[in-house]
Every structure is written in structure tokens, then in C-alpha cells.
Amino acid sequence: MKRIHWLTALVWLLLVSSKALAIDPLPFKDAAEEDRFRALTSELRCVMCQNQSLADSNAMIAGDLRKEVFALMQAGKTDAEIKDFLTERYTDFVLYDPPLQSKTWLLWFGPVAILLAGVIVVIMIVRRRAAGPDQAPTPSNDEEW
Amino acid sequence: MIRRLLPFFAFVALSALLYAGIRLSQERDPNAIPSPLIGKPAPEFALPALHQPDQIVRKSDLLGQPYLLNVFASWCPSCRVEHPVITELSRSGRLKVIGFNYKDQREDALRWLQQFGDPYAQILVDADGRAGIDFGVYGAPESFLIGADGKVLHKHVGPVTPEVIERELLPLLQGSQP
Numbered sequence: 001m002k003r004i005h006w007l008t009a010l011v012w013l014l015l016v017s018s019k020a021l022a023i024d025p026l027p028f029k030d031a032a033e034e035d036r037f038r039a040l041t042s043e044l045r046c047v048m049c050q051n052q053s054l055a056d057s058n059a060m061i062a063g064d065l066r067k068e069v070f071a072l073m074q075a076g077k078t079d080a081e082i083k084d085f086l087t088e089r090y091t092d093f094v095l096y097d098p099p100l101q102s103k104t105w106l107l108w109f110g111p112v113a114i115l116l117a118g119v120i121v122v123i124m125i126v127r128r129r130a131a132g133p134d135q136a137p138t139p140s141n142d143e144e145w
Numbered sequence: 146m147i148r149r150l151l152p153f154f155a156f157v158a159l160s161a162l163l164y165a166g167i168r169l170s171q172e173r174d175p176n177a178i179p180s181p182l183i184g185k186p187a188p189e190f191a192l193p194a195l196h197q198p199d200q201i202v203r204k205s206d207l208l209g210q211p212y213l214l215n216v217f218a219s220w221c222p223s224c225r226v227e228h229p230v231i232t233e234l235s236r237s238g239r240l241k242v243i244g245f246n247y248k249d250q251r252e253d254a255l256r257w258l259q260q261f262g263d264p265y266a267q268i269l270v271d272a273d274g275r276a277g278i279d280f281g282v283y284g285a286p287e288s289f290l291i292g293a294d295g296k297v298l299h300k301h302v303g304p305v306t307p308e309v310i311e312r313e314l315l316p317l318l319q320g321s322q323p
Contacts, residue, residue, distance in 0.1 A: 047178055047283040048283050048284055050176065060248065060274075061274070061282075061283040061284065064273075064274045064275075064277075064278065065278065068275075068278055087181070088181060089181065089182075089278060089279065089280070089281040090178055090181070090281050090283065091178055091179060091180075091181045091281075093178045
């Protein structure tokens with residue numbers, strides 16, 4: 001029983017510390033503002049480090065941009081305005097959710113196209129198997145490898 | 146027959162795709178973010194000069210002549226790598242080079258310049274990196290080619306090399322300079 005208490009305490013500690021780890025302390029006026037900041041910075045991509053969000057990154061520029069995002073929030077800017085501010089300077093690269101444009105069609109629809117191609121191949125194979133009553137050649141020993 | 150060759154064609158198509166990917170990443174650094182400022186007026190700035198801290202340099206002060214705005218800092222190892230190239234470019238007189246001392250300590254920057262030499266016609270100080278954000282700077286070194294009219298002609302991320310100068314920077318100047 002005691003052990004379980006320890007475990008829950010540990011898990012709780014990890015959860016709390018991962019939240020607290022989010023680097024430089026900023027003077028949020030309430031929890032709602034802090035949540036908004038967290039949500040916004042985790043949707044933005046760090047320009048220096050590729051696969052980290054602005055919220056997670058320790059890169060110098062990420063810290064500066066977090067401060068900038070915070071300052072823009074204080075200035076009463078909406079999330080969309082803040083994203084525009086960043087894309088004007090750093091292109092759509094900063095958005096984890098890139099807008100639908102002619103040059104991002106492949107990005108948006110490519111996976112669907114590949115999935116469709118896979119479905120078509122599977123349908124073809126299933127049909128062929130259903131049509132021909134067991135046409136599969138009997139495997140010889142040579143083909144084992 | 147065609148059916149049998151289908152996997153082969155798929156293989157060829159995939160190979161072509163992967164090869165294209167390799168070629169593209171060779172031509173330019175896939176990590177470099179292209180500047181959205183190309184062809185647009187450079188952002189306005191008013192920054193103190195490194196050597197005369199009470200003098201404020203504005204964008205309008207630098208109009209009339211194209212220049213390379215070279216983002217550097219004493220903490221940046223690659224800046225040391227490109228330093229001889231920048232020095233050579235500046236000395237040749239083919240392009241004016243303005244330094245952009247990014248997020249640095251004044252004493253460190255001065256010591257760095259004393260140690261390696263100061264190739265810059267003028268050095269702007271962006272101590273907190275705020276002006277750098279307007280330019281879309283995300284590290285050092287970075288270099289912006291700015292035309293006589295104050296428009297951004299080119300951005301190069303990473304150390305400037307002689308090839309970059311010959312192939313990317315100088316050809317752009319021929320268009321804007323008589």
C-alpha cells in the first residue's frame with residue numbers, strides 16, 4: 001500500500017515538474033492566460049530546432065520568441081494576429097498547422113492519396129483471389145527463401 | 146507483361162522521388178528558413194552603434210548604397226569561420242558590409258573585433274534580439290543583402306563563403322547598381 005502511495009507521488013511529481021519545466025518564468029496574471037500561452041506556443045514551431053515546439057525548446061531564439069508572444073498577448077493581440085506576426089517574419093515554417101495552399105496540397109492530401117492507392121491494391125488482390133478458385137501456385141521448396 | 150513490371154515501375158518511381166529529395170537537400174540547406182522579406186523593404190530599425198553607443202543608426206541612414214547586413218556575435222563559432230571571407234569582401238570594396246551585433250555583450254564584441262579585426266563600415270547593436278526578430282533572424286551568422294533603396298535582395302543563413310558572394314550576392318547587385 002505504501003508503495004502505491006510512493007508511485008502516485010512520483011507520477012504526480014513528474015507531471016508537475018514537466019509543466020514547471022517550461023523554462024523561463026513569465027508574469028502571467030492568471031491561469032487562463034497561462035493556459036492560452038501554453039496552447040499557443042505549443043502550436044508554434046521553433047525556428048532553430050525543427051522538431052520542437054516553441055513551448056518546449058531551449059534554443060535562445062525560442063526564448064526570445066516566447067517573450068515576444070507574451071508581450072503581444074499583453075498588448076491584446078489575438079492568437080491569429082500573433083501567428084501572423086510570426087509568419088510575416090519567419091514564414092509558415094513556424095506553424096505546426098500549415099495553411100492549405102497550392103504548394104501544400106501534397107502535404108495535406110498526399111497521405112490520403114497513398115491510403116486510397118493502398119485500398120485499391122487490396123481490393124484488386126481480394127477480387128482476384130475471389131474470382132479465380134485457388135490459382136495460387138503450389139510453393140516449391142526453392143521459393144521458401 | 147505490364148502487370149509483372151508494375152513493381153519495377155513502382156521501384157523506379159520511388160527511387161526518383163528519393164533521389165529528387167537528396168538533390169534538393171544538396172542544393173540548399175533544408176533547415177534554412179527562406180526569408181519572407183525578399184523583395185520587400187527591410188524592417189525599420191533604430192539601433193545604437195557599437196563604437197559610439199550614444200549614436201542611433203536608422204534604416205534611413207543607410208539608404209543610397211547597397212550593403213550586406215551581417216549578423217554576428219562573439220559567442221558564435223561559425224562567425225569566426227566566415228570572418229576572413231567577410232573581411233576580404235569588405236576590403237575589396239565590392240560591397241559595403243554593416244555588422245549586426247546580435248545578442249552580445251558590448252565588451253565581448255569589442256574584444257572579438259580586436260582579436261580578429263573589424264571589417265565593418267558600421268556596427269549596429271541589437272542587444273536583446275528584438276530588431277533581429279523583425280528581420281527574421283534565428284541564429285548567427287546570417288546575412289542580408291539590402292539594396293540601395295532599402296529592399297531586402299537576399300538572405301543567406303550560415304557562414305558566407307566566397308561561392309556565396311560570387312554566385313548569390315554579387316549577381317544581384319548588378320541588377321540594382323548602374
